Amino acid sequence: MTKQVEGIVMGLIAGFYDVQTESGIVRTRARGVFRKNKEKPTVGDHVQVQIDEQGTSYLVAIMPRQNLIGRPALANVSHVLLVVSAVEPDFSLQLLDRYLTFFSWQKVAVSIYLSKSDILAADKLQEIRHELDYYASIGYPVYDDWAKLAAELPKAITQDQIWTLAGQSGAGKSTLINHLKKDLKQETAAISTSLNRGKHTTRTVQLFSLGEGFLADTPGFSAIDFTPIKLNELCNYFSEFKKASVNCKFRGCQHLKEPRCAVKELVQEGKIRQSRYDDYLLMRNEIANGRMPEYLK
Numbered sequence: 001m002t003k004q005v006e007g008i009v010m011g012l013i014a015g016f017y018d019v020q021t022e023s024g025i026v027r028t029r030a031r032g033v034f035r036k037n038k039e040k041p042t043v044g045d046h047v048q049v050q051i052d053e054q055g056t057s058y059l060v061a062i063m064p065r066q067n068l069i070g071r072p073a074l075a076n077v078s079h080v081l082l083v084v085s086a087v088e089p090d091f092s093l094q095l096l097d098r099y100l101t102f103f104s105w106q107k108v109a110v111s112i113y114l115s116k117s118d119i120l121a122a123d124k125l126q127e128i129r130h131e132l133d134y135y136a137s138i139g140y141p142v143y144d145d146w147a148k149l150a151a152e153l154p155k156a157i158t159q160d161q162i163w164t165l166a167g168q169s170g171a172g173k174s175t176l177i178n179h180l181k182k183d184l185k186q187e188t189a190a191i192s193t194s195l196n197r198g199k200h201t202t203r204t205v206q207l208f209s210l211g212e213g214f215l216a217d218t219p220g221f222s223a224i225d226f227t228p229i230k231l232n233e234l235c236n237y238f239s240e241f242k243k244a245s246v247n248c249k250f251r252g253c254q255h256l257k258e259p260r261c262a263v264k265e266l267v268q269e270g271k272i273r274q275s276r277y278d279d280y281l282l283m284r285n286e287i288a289n290g291r292m293p294e295y296l297k
């Protein structure tokens with residue numbers, strides 16, 4: 001008798017899919033039908049696996065995806081841990097705003113982790129923490145040191161959520177992944193080593209269990225492009241602008257030269273940071289020009 005089980009694709013190794021099911025990991029192949037339909041099961045996919053009485057299994061169906069983002073692609077990303085470095089490369093509000101806007105557009109929640117805070121002078125670090133307090137106040141959870149992240153991240157990852165990292169290259173994403181993995185006993189580790197001996201094995205992104213969900217073992221996003229965002233929708237992805245805009249005189253206010261604009265009033269009062277507003281204008285330019293500025297590539 002064949003049975004069908006549900007699971008999440010944890011990794012892809014040499015043509016096999018590792019699917020985490022209720023009763024453990026099933027290593028399986030995909031049915032040829034996917035190739036015919038030009039569909040490809042992806043890490044993070046919720047799938048159906050058919051297992052016959054001899055134990056032969058096939059991945060037979062992919063459930064509808066919430067999203068598919070990144071390179072290598074990851075499906076059903078529920079949360080991004082955005083790694084911003086305190087130093088080397090220097091802390092950048094502009095970069096932070098770019099990432100937050102991009103993921104807001106992608107409808108993916110973000111938490112912020114400040115890396116390398118231990119190698120920055122105390123007064124400089126204080127300034128950055130002050131900046132990050134603002135982001136916490138508009139709804140982004142902030143982890144401003146490693147101890148706090150290590151203690152709280154596993155609790156933040158709720159059932160079956162898939163988290164991935166994002167941030168500038170050099171911000172310390174790989175180091176962070178390695179630190180987090182060191183603390184874990186990996187169920188997949190044993191299986192991976194036995195099948196990973198071949199020279200031609202290429203590895204894509206892989207999920208590992210953390211908290212009640214998963215963290216993707218990938219350097220994640222570094223460069224982002226939001227020129228596909230519609231110009232008049234950009235302001236919706238600045239959460240505090242969106243909240244304030246109900247008090248703007250005009251519906252669809254772009255917070256530029258319109259009279260009685262609640263966003264500009266709050267900027268003037270210092271309740272919305274000037275840097276956020278300036279970055280909003282920069283991004284508008286970028287979208288209007290249809291390309292990223294050279295210095296950000």
Ligand code: ZN
Pocket residue numbers: 245248249253254255256258260261262263264
């Ligand atoms: Zn306005």
